[in-house]
Amino acid sequence: MNRRKLLQGFALGIPSLLASKSFANNILPFAENHKGLEPIISGPFKPTWESLQSYQTPDWFRDAKFGMWAHWGPQCQPEAGDWYAREMYMEGNRKYKYHLEKYGHPSVFGFKDVINVWKAEQWNPEELVSLYKNCGAQYFMALANHHDNLDLYNSKYQKNWNSTKVGPKKDIIGGWAKAAKKNGLPFGVSVHAAHAWSWLETAQRSDKNGPYAGVPYDGKLTKQDGKGKWWDGLDPQELYAQNHPLSENSLDNGMIHRQWHWGNGVAVPTQAYIEKFYNRTIDLINKYSPDLVYFDDSQLPMWPISDVGLRITAHLYNKSIKDKGKLTGVINGKILDENQRKAIIWDIERGQSNNIEPFTWQTDTCIGDWHYNRELYDRKGYKTAKTVIHTLIDVVSKNGNLMLNIPLRGDGSIDELERKVVEDIGVWMRANGESIYGTRPWKIFGEGPAQEGAAALSAQGFNEGKGKPFTDKDIRFVVKGENLFATVMGWPTTGEVLIKSLGANSPYRSSKINQVVLLSTKQALKFEQTNEGLKVFFPTSMPEESYANALKIS
Structure with missing residues (x-):
């Protein structure tokens, strides 16, 4: 197989060819002792x-x-x-x-x-x-x-x-x-x-x-x-x-x-x-x-x-x-x-998987353009801390990491609008980080209407922002040790949330639920578990940065 045909094959969308032994034998590897090449360890x-x-x-x-x-x-x-x-x-x-x-x-x-x-x-x-x-x-x-x-x-x-x-x-x-x-x-x-x-x-x-x-x-x-x-x-x-x-x-x-x-x-x-x-x-x-x-x-x-x-x-x-x-x-x-x-x-x-992936993956995205764009600053066009946090929660529930770029000005400084986004992310992370760091995917990544309208990946990714926005009806799950974290992607306007995946007859969790804690305030919340789901009653006052609310369930 000549190189031209190899390239044509890739262009036609045959990525499995790339990992094959026959393909590997047709690329041009370096000679092991090629003069002038840095050795590999x-x-x-x-x-x-x-x-x-x-x-x-x-x-x-x-x-x-x-x-x-x-x-x-x-x-x-x-x-x-x-x-x-x-x-x-x-x-x-x-x-x-x-x-x-x-x-x-x-x-x-x-x-x-x-x-x-x-x-x-x-x-x-x-x-x-x-x-x-x-x-x-x-x-x-x-x-x-x-x-x-x-x-x-x-x-x-x-x-x-x-x-x-x-x-x-x-x-x-x-x-x-x-x-x-x-x-x-x-x-x-x-x-x-x-x-x-x-x-x-x-x-x-x-x-x-x-x-x-x-x-x-x-x-x-x-x-x-x-x-x-x-x-x-x-x-x-x-x-x-x-x-x-x-x-x-x-x-x-x-x-x-x-x-x-x-x-x-x-x-x-x-x-x-x-x-x-x-x-x-x-x-x-x-x-x-x-x-x-x-x-x-x-x-x-x-x-x-x-x-x-x-x-x-x-x-x-x-x-x-x-x-x-x-x-x-x-x-x-x-x-x-x-x-x-x-x-x-x-x-x-700039995108997310729509499934729990078997291997750890990463999404990379930015609050603006990859390189600094003064026009975005002038029109206040940056992603909000809320958008970043929602992306992070969704990605982590699917076994992923989030790499976030904050574009710097040419002189190397960060503008005040970007700094505010970063600081607001920090407020949420300090209160809810336990539901992010060191966690692993649960049996399902979540429930709610947002996933129903999720866009498919295109080439490198590029499906972020193309689906339905998250609301308090969307839940994302992760586990750490014996604890299950269910993050509600909004503050419930009715004062309560029904988590359908945690009903009394749930195929995903059979053990009895003893406690539900609002992670950001460490407050134990009243709850009811029925065949319909786990109903959690939220407090009357909202904590700071309440656009995503992690519940620690034990």
């Missing part, structure tokens, strides 16, 4: 799907349930939202027009120049991570690089285009890692740079209309073009990686999504590009020893055209065993089949 895990399927999710991750993410880098500097480095080169796009007004034409002032004006002058990692810990986060993750290809750490292999050499001239990951350690939080890094090869193809374009028609953007500049400029001596191709032909239908702005799996006519990266990505990521892991590595990729980076993602995964798992005496490492990947979910943690972007 030896241990029980080998760089194959079969070997990685013996993975067991570490207890720290299963118990944590709630993490915070700083998805922050140079694309936050314009404060114009997501995918700025790509869309600023798309003529007529909102970000293109914004860029013209703020910075000038992208043939003169490209994304490399945005990096140059990003200084992160208000960034205080210790204050921010402390804020996140106080709101209830049990682990913290930071952006190590995005599709814009700038490494936000002291990168051995992206030695000129990293945040210690350009832009803020600071070790961003080093600062975050130190802050996480000081706050006693497991530390994660998110890696997105595998896709820079095709994602930044827009930088090879030029305007079709207007005074700059036909003038190329800066995507093909070379080291020789920088003489006398701020980037004199730097090669933009080490950043943009655009010294290659365009992918098929590259002028179709939506094509990037259909080619995300390295198929459908994408310009396949060179072995040198793949090896450099591999070395950058191994260097990142070796320098900062993250507990978690999140990949913004279908399955793993460069899969199915290379096994580098498998090698990186085996290295992290084996390194955690070597460093800590037991397996503590976590890898996140997207769009996984059932066997791949045994090997790494399935991540769902």
Whole structure:
């Protein structure tokens, strides 16, 4: 089977092919002693799907349930939202027009120049991570690089285009890692740079209309073009990686999504590009020893055209065993089949499973855009603490974790509206955290009308906010030891709640209920258990942050 047919097969939707032995024999693995490649640590895990399927999710991750993410880098500097480095080169796009007004034409002032004006002058990692810990986060993750290809750490292999050499001239990951350690939080890094090869193809374009028609953007500049400029001596191709032909239908702005799996006519990266990505990521892991590595990729980076993602995964798992005496490492990947979910943690972007999953999973979402968007701030468009808490409760009931991004301004600060959301989450978590941390799914995840209107997952996820909103008729369950927690997703307007799944003849729980406590106030509540269900009578006064009310049932 040739590579073209392999890619066509994936595009046609045959993910099971990816885990097969015949497929694995057709990718191009690295030679074990390839000169210039970072070695992987030896241990029980080998760089194959079969070997990685013996993975067991570490207890720290299963118990944590709630993490915070700083998805922050140079694309936050314009404060114009997501995918700025790509869309600023798309003529007529909102970000293109914004860029013209703020910075000038992208043939003169490209994304490399945005990096140059990003200084992160208000960034205080210790204050921010402390804020996140106080709101209830049990682990913290930071952006190590995005599709814009700038490494936000002291990168051995992206030695000129990293945040210690350009832009803020600071070790961003080093600062975050130190802050996480000081706050006693497991530390994660998110890696997105595998896709820079095709994602930044827009930088090879030029305007079709207007005074700059036909003038190329800066995507093909070379080291020789920088003489006398701020980037004199730097090669933009080490950043943009655009010294290659365009992918098929590259002028179709939506094509990037259909080619995300390295198929459908994408310009396949060179072995040198793949090896450099591999070395950058191994260097990142070796320098900062993250507990978690999140990949913004279908399955793993460069899969199915290379096994580098498998090698990186085996290295992290084996390194955690070597460093800590037991397996503590976590890898996140997207769009996984059932066997791949045994090997790494399935991540769902901006969405939730509609079932209790057999393996721990994670959803990642944000209260706004992934990169800071001033427009959302101006119109007060952030998710509320109530929405975040409802998502967390629902996800945890289905054996998942929630990773929440709070977008930082370009200067590294958090705005006052975001801070209020974080603080409000903290109020609820301090009162109700016992119903979240260290829990496990019950026999069913819940009951109520919201699930009846739940939307199916689409690609990476993207089903959040598409169903019915939660009300006091929606209940979510988890267990911890002998206690069952039933969280009512609202304050009952009638003063009472009927939990149908806990009736006297319930097939889910046969033991007698002795006590029902409103967790936030520790108040024992009056209740009646009949064949119809468990009727719980709520107090007349509402506690603070009563949009979700955990009941401890024993």
